[in-house]
Amino acid sequence: MKQKVTLKQIANELDVSIGTVSKALRNSKEISEDTRQKVQAFAKLYNYRPNNIALSLKNRKTKTIGIIIPEIVHNFFSKVIRGIELVANKKGYNVIVGLSNESFSKEVINMEMLANGSIDGFILSTSKQTMLNQDYHHFTESINQGMPIVMFDRVISEIPCDKVIVDDFEGAKKAVEQLIAKGCGKIALITTKDYVSVGKLRTQGYLSALDSHKIEAAASLILKISEEYDSEDQLEGLESEIENLFKDNPDIDGVFAVNELYALSAMKVARKLNKTIPEDIQFIGFTDGMLAKHATPSLSTVSQHAQQMGEKSAELLIHRLEHEEEEESYQTVIIETELILRNSTQ
Amino acid sequence: MKQKVTLKQIANELDVSIGTVSKALRNSKEISEDTRQKVQAFAKLYNYRPNNIALSLKNRKTKTIGIIIPEIVHNFFSKVIRGIELVANKKGYNVIVGLSNESFSKEVINMEMLANGSIDGFILSTSKQTMLNQDYHHFTESINQGMPIVMFDRVISEIPCDKVIVDDFEGAKKAVEQLIAKGCGKIALITTKDYVSVGKLRTQGYLSALDSHKIEAAASLILKISEEYDSEDQLEGLESEIENLFKDNPDIDGVFAVNELYALSAMKVARKLNKTIPEDIQFIGFTDGMLAKHATPSLSTVSQHAQQMGEKSAELLIHRLEHEEEEESYQTVIIETELILRNSTQ
DNA sequence: TGTTAACACGCAAACGTTTTCGTTAAGAAT
DNA sequence: ATTCTTAACGAAAACGTTTGCGTGTTAACA
Numbered sequence: 091m092k093q094k095v096t097l098k099q100i101a102n103e104l105d106v107s108i109g110t111v112s113k114a115l116r117n118s119k120e121i122s123e124d125t126r127q128k129v130q131a132f133a134k135l136y137n138y139r140p141n142n143i144a145l146s147l148k149n150r151k152t153k154t155i156g157i158i159i160p161e162i163v164h165n166f167f168s169k170v171i172r173g174i175e176l177v178a179n180k181k182g183y184n185v186i187v188g189l190s191n192e193s194f195s196k197e198v199i200n201m202e203m204l205a206n207g208s209i210d211g212f213i214l215s216t217s218k219q220t221m222l223n224q225d226y227h228h229f230t231e232s233i234n235q236g237m238p239i240v241m242f243d244r245v246i247s248e249i250p251c252d253k254v255i256v257d258d259f260e261g262a263k264k265a266v267e268q269l270i271a272k273g274c275g276k277i278a279l280i281t282t283k284d285y286v287s288v289g290k291l292r293t294q295g296y297l298s299a300l301d302s303h304k305i306e307a308a309a310s311l312i313l314k315i316s317e318e319y320d321s322e323d324q325l326e327g328l329e330s331e332i333e334n335l336f337k338d339n340p341d342i343d344g345v346f347a348v349n350e351l352y353a354l355s356a357m358k359v360a361r362k363l364n365k366t367i368p369e370d371i372q373f374i375g376f377t378d379g380m381l382a383k384h385a386t387p388s389l390s391t392v393s394q395h396a397q398q399m400g401e402k403s404a405e406l407l408i409h410r411l412e413h414e415e416e417e418e419s420y421q422t423v424i425i426e427t428e429l430i431l432r433n434s435t436q
Numbered sequence: 437m438k439q440k441v442t443l444k445q446i447a448n449e450l451d452v453s454i455g456t457v458s459k460a461l462r463n464s465k466e467i468s469e470d471t472r473q474k475v476q477a478f479a480k481l482y483n484y485r486p487n488n489i490a491l492s493l494k495n496r497k498t499k500t501i502g503i504i505i506p507e508i509v510h511n512f513f514s515k516v517i518r519g520i521e522l523v524a525n526k527k528g529y530n531v532i533v534g535l536s537n538e539s540f541s542k543e544v545i546n547m548e549m550l551a552n553g554s555i556d557g558f559i560l561s562t563s564k565q566t567m568l569n570q571d572y573h574h575f576t577e578s579i580n581q582g583m584p585i586v587m588f589d590r591v592i593s594e595i596p597c598d599k600v601i602v603d604d605f606e607g608a609k610k611a612v613e614q615l616i617a618k619g620c621g622k623i624a625l626i627t628t629k630d631y632v633s634v635g636k637l638r639t640q641g642y643l644s645a646l647d648s649h650k651i652e653a654a655a656s657l658i659l660k661i662s663e664e665y666d667s668e669d670q671l672e673g674l675e676s677e678i679e680n681l682f683k684d685n686p687d688i689d690g691v692f693a694v695n696e697l698y699a700l701s702a703m704k705v706a707r708k709l710n711k712t713i714p715e716d717i718q719f720i721g722f723t724d725g726m727l728a729k730h731a732t733p734s735l736s737t738v739s740q741h742a743q744q745m746g747e748k749s750a751e752l753l754i755h756r757l758e759h760e761e762e763e764e765s766y767q768t769v770i771i772e773t774e775l776i777l778r779n780s781t782q
Numbered sequence: 783t784g785t786t787a788a789c790a791c792g793c794a795a796a797c798g799t800t801t802t803c804g805t806t807a808a809g810a811a812t
Numbered sequence: 813a814t815t816c817t818t819a820a821c822g823a824a825a826a827c828g829t830t831t832g833c834g835t836g837t838t839a840a841c842a
Contacts, residue, residue, distance in 0.1 A: 094552075094581055096828060107792045112830060122790055137577075141553040143498065144828035146489045147797045154532070154554075162518050165726075168509045175508070175535050184549060186500070186532040189521050203530060206440075207487040207798085208500075231483075235440055322729070354730050361732075380511075383668070384700050386707075386732040442798060453822045458800060468820060490798035493827045553828085 095136040104132060146207075154184045155407060156209035158200055160192045160217045160244075165350075165379035166396045167215070170242065173400020174213055181408050183210075192317075194219040198228045210411050211238040213403045216246060218317060222285050240407045242399050244287055245422075252406040253422040254399050258288045258376075261392040261427030262295025265374040266346050268390075268429060270303050272436045274344030274372055278311045278335060280352040292348045292376060310339060315352065325355060332359045345373045350381045353389055357434065373434040387433035395425050441482040450478060492553075500530045501753060502555035504546055506538045506563045506590075511696075511725035512742045513561070516588065519746020520559055527754050529556075538663075540565040544574045556757050557584040559749045562592060564663060568631050586753045588745050590633055591768075598752040599768040600745050604634045604722075607738040607773030608641025611720040612692050614736075614775060616649050618782045620690030620718055624657045624681060626698040638694045638722060657685060661698065671701060678705045691719045696727045699735055703780065719780040733779035741771050 101108045106125060114121045114129035115138070121129075132138075146152040155178050159167045171187065178185050186209060188200030197217045204212075212232060220226070221244065229249045233239055242254040269277050279296045282289035293312070300307050313335045319328040332355055336342060345360075347353035353375030357367060365371050367387050375382060378393035402423050410418070447454045452471060460467045460475035461484070467475075478484075492498040501524050505513045517533065524531050532555060534546030543563045550558075558578060566572070567590065575595045579585055588600040615623050625642045628635035639658070646653050659681045665674040678701055682688060691706075693699035699721030703713060711717050713733050721728060724739035748769050756764070 097830095098828075108829085109793075109831075110791055112828095113791090116830085118831095120790065125790080139548070139552040140830095141493075141828050143489060143492045143553040144797090145830085147487075147493050147799095147827090148829050150797070152489065162521070163511065163514045165509065168514050171533070172508050172535065175533065179534075179546075184532055184534070184554065186530055187517070187521065188525075188530070189518065200525075202485070206485045207489040208530065358732075380726055381730050384727050385730065386704075443800095444798075454799085455801080455823075456821060458798095459821090462800085464801095466820065471820085486800095487798050490827090491800085493797090493829095494799050494801095496827070 156204040158188045158214040169396035170400035173397035174404040177404040190217040192217045216244040256394045258291035259295040262292035263299040266299035269344040277344035280347040390435040393428045502550040504534045504560040515742035516746035519743035520750045523750040536563040538563045562590040602740045604637035605641040608638035609645040612645035615690040623690035626693040736781040739774045
């Protein structure tokens with residue numbers, strides 16, 4: 091087992107000083123052609139690579155980005171990571187991932203674990219519990235200590251940092267307007283509880299679309315799912331809530347759901363109630379993931395361009411890291427949504 | 437912006453030496469009760485946290501695990517990551533993720549990027565291109581340099597390292613035997629090209645099941661999909677290949693597919709050809725992901741327990757990292773598959 | 783021959799820790 | 813009064829780099 095070779099070892103072997111070896115490898119003009127070649131040859135032979143940790147300590151930069159997300163088994167978040175990794179890697183950065191699992195304390199612990207020198211900056215999406223608690227001290231602290239943050243999707247408006255969001259309001263509005271254009275008059279909304287910022291915005295988009303087409307919104311048509319039904323193995327609860335919605339309002343002819351799962355479950359319930367899609371009732375979901383394309387019928391969705399969000403987040407963070415002196419003001423980038431029409435709409 | 441405080445700064449403020457501060461914080465008996473309290477109070481006030489990078493350099497351990505996977509937007513891999521992160525975090529480790537995107541060179545580059553001190557060990561699943569090339573020098577080098585590797589799912593048998601695999605052979609066999617038990621006599625196989633180790637093993641399981649029930653295997657019933665059709669937006673090619681299979685063999689009454697996507701596409705084609713599922717034709721797929729549960733009809737699958745694979749991989753790696761002196765022999769852990777029956781089978 | 787400039791290299795500090803090994807002073811023991 | 817012990821702390825090395833600066837050697841020049 092030939093261990094990693096260090097400058098010191100090379101220096102000893104070649105009877106020169108450590109500094110000389112370092113300079114020779116970096117092609118410093120201070121070093122003679124002779125020794126430079128000798129050192130480089132030796133280094134190549136022994137496959138010398140500078141130790142990242144030592145470099146990080148010296149430069150006070152790790153070239154590593156910390157990502158904190160609520161959940162990784164989720165098409166949206168994994169696409170964001172892919173986007174981040176793509177541009178990070180291109181610029182010589184690594185990404186280190188922490189999962190909050192929607193829990194406030196895990197979010198805090200993960201951030202503290204990484205903030206002590208392991209990374210140069212954060213890209214994160216807030217956990218639901220944090221939004222509920224409204225305790226943001228870990229974000230403020232990180233920023234105060236000079237560790238920049240980029241928030242995406244689930245952002246906190248009070249926190250001064252770069253943000254990348256999707257236009258949830260407009261996206262939802264576009265979707266509902268599409269339903270209206272296709273003849274829907276009684277459109278239900280399946281959404282989350284209000285403390286999830288994106289859910290709230292999408293709800294507002296839904297209301298706005300109705301309003302601008304003089305359709306009266308009805309509280310009975312809005313179903314707010316509590317998060318206990320979000321888990322993959324709690325589908326029955328979700329479905330029975332939806333079933334109640336349909337039974338209480340048998341004349342629903344359109345459904346807008348704030349995520350794929352809600353939309354698919356709703357379609358399932360509709361089929362069970364012998365409604366045909368899209369003739370009797372049409373569906374549009376938010377978030378264009380794996381499920382929508384392969385559903386039967388395939389689901390029309392509002393695509394968030396998750397990978398693009400990741401790419402943009404990484405660009406913002408890296409730019410800030412590499413132009414620290416300039417202290418630019420924080421920006422909020424809005425990624426356009428795109429309506430993808432499939433067979434769940436006419 | 438109060439920057440991170442260091443031992444040196446505390447030492448200066450309190451007019452003691454750096455060493456004293458360090459000892460005081462670690463409750464060394466060398467330090468008087470008096471100064472110990474003073475130092476600890478000061479440290480708490482300024483929220484002192486030891487710098488991870490400095491510790492890594494000193495201890496020659498980073499407490500970080502490198503994960504290299506072919507793709508992150510994939511239910512299986514993200515579940516594995518979740519498992520790894522779970523036990524890693526519990527044991528005080530971080531995880532840093534590199535994506536090979538199924539490319540050999542990206543796999544190599546990512547590993548080199550991490551191997552220079554950034555991590556203590558790898559958990560990885562080989563890219564397809566690497567399996568095709570059969571060039572494993574980056575694995576051997578890493579191991580030779582004392583950086584342990586744990587391979588999962590797509591493993592290389594020649595490489596001496598811990599491995600976590602699923603029993604692809606038995607899993608496939610169980611699935612096919614289930615089809616046979618439910619009355620299928622003409623069972624097609626939709627699989628990958630042979631260089632993907634898991635695809636090969638699953639194919640062998642299929643053949644073995646047929647053989648042990650005296651059913652003759654027919655080459656015409658085995659469809660090997662080339663990887664160019666694996667991308668999400670190349671579904672048409674995949675579907676037309678499957679359609680040909682069905683048209684050439686109209687009496688197929690069972691299909692075993694080595695992944696979810698193939699199975700779902702096959703079901704879609706079957707529906708298009710006016711076959712009813714599961715009466716006319718039954719389906720079982722490998723890998724229990726998001727799609728299977730939500731397909732119509734829901735797809736029976738062979739579950740790989742991805743998260744458990746991740747957990748086991750992390751346990752193996754961390755155990756080896758923390759018992760380096762003992763030089764235990766390498767083990768291969770087999771995670772049992774589980775047949776999950778849904779509505780695509782009778 | 784003496785001065786100077788360029789060249790080639792070594793030294794040492796710095797990044798932030800931990801830890802071993804002194805060192806000092808006070809008090810106890812002889 | 814002298815030696816010994818012990819408590820409490822400081823100094824310095826080490827982890828692996830990079831880099832500014834000092835220095836010795838050589839060759840060129842006056």
